[in-house]
Amino acid sequence: MNDDADDRPDEPSRNISGGPGGGGETVVPGDDSEPETRAEAVVDELGAMYWQKAYGGQDGFECLVRTVLSQNTSDKASQPAHDSLMSRYGERGDLAESLANAAQDDLAETIASAGLYNQKSETIIRLANRVVDEYGGEESFDEFVKTGDPDEVRDVLLEMKGVGPKTADCVLLFSGGRGGVFPVDTHVHRIARRMGLAPADADHEQVRQAIEAAVPPEKCGFGHTAMIQFGREYCTAREPACLDGPEACPLVEHCDQVGIDELSGAVVDPAEVVAED
Template identity: 30%
Template sequence: MVSQPINADLQHKAIAIHDRLCAEYGCPIPYFHTLDPLSELVSSLLSHRTKNRDSGRAFKQLVAQFPTWAAVRDAPTAEVETAIAPCTWPEQKAPRIQQVLKLIGDATHNEWSLDFLQDMPIPQARAWLEALPGVGPKTSAAVLCFSQLRGRALPVDSHHHRVAQRLGLISKTLAVGPSHAVLEALLPEDWNAQQIYDHHEVMMLHGQRCCFYNKPACDRCVVLSLCPYGQSR
């Protein structure tokens, strides 16, 4: 990722928001996955535009039906599509996952591990992942942050993005993809991976439980005094 200039006032605000939301939702937050990075990558690809419950079912069905990632790569695409049917657009995701697995198999000489990413600087590891088809900033950050690698990378989902826009941390016109670099630059360099993960989780939880897309509950928002959107309502 390209480094972003740091706005000291915005960084101070981001930290204040983080502290209030952590007090509200309880930090540190336990990691919800303990998958190896390759499994996390496949899981993340299945999760695109899909509810967590459905993508979770699709992932479980996929690994139950195929004993190895090589078996997924080499299977008839229709069988992979059937296995991941609970997710959205399985007809698109099945060939994409097989394409990604072929590239990873070639790159790792069929060792089927992305543990080597642990030895790369985070920007380099993200660039390696984002060279794969269908992998953007959110997926690369998710693989490094959520997997056993426990990397210092900030995923931004739709809830996180909405909350950040309303709080004025990013502009109203900045899309989710480019927002990753801007929002990550606001976090202190000395924060560890757990703090980065906590930040994503509390921003996401706030979007799910208070700062709704429709009719946000501004009257009970713990960061209302820091939110231009809420104050304007």
């Protein structure tokens, strides 16, 4: 997902990132004790603003495909591509086998709304072939994702060409239902560094490690989805709400505003602040 998603219309409620109809089971995690870290306090506030859900249960291979479709685009664009793909290939039995045998031109046309359709169709067919070759199809792969050792599952996913840390973590969260997994997309990367929850020059992996170390496992899933929504509505890349005054942002008391100058209205990537020091 890229920052340009901030300028798009509201996302549909049915998407991989959460929302009222985005899957998962509504829960009230843990107890009402005071948060032990600022990151946990932020996640608690986000949960109160948006939703608190326990994720898991999606089919592992379909979740992998769906997350590939969401790369470098918004859910508004990737959702129709996913629906078209499932309508064309998901009713032919094993999805992995169906996609492994798909003609790339036909698949690319089917998922065109997601953007980068030539690259994504090539990736999906390659992943499908690997799943068929190594697991015999989607059923055994799904079982591995849901019951295998989380570190092993993550390592296997990261070995697959076209699968990065965010994609692997989304599969662990939305399919495996693994606690303590906080996928880092562009929104999470920006917000965590801007707020001071991670070092200003941290890369995506360092942000993930910082948040997962500071947020209870049962709160990571909804923290991830709610932080994405907060990034769309309040903490956008170029015009964060705090530029309209502290009262405009519901999380201002938790935020270091790294890279934001309220007086001049200047907004830069937090890493640029470190580079200047």
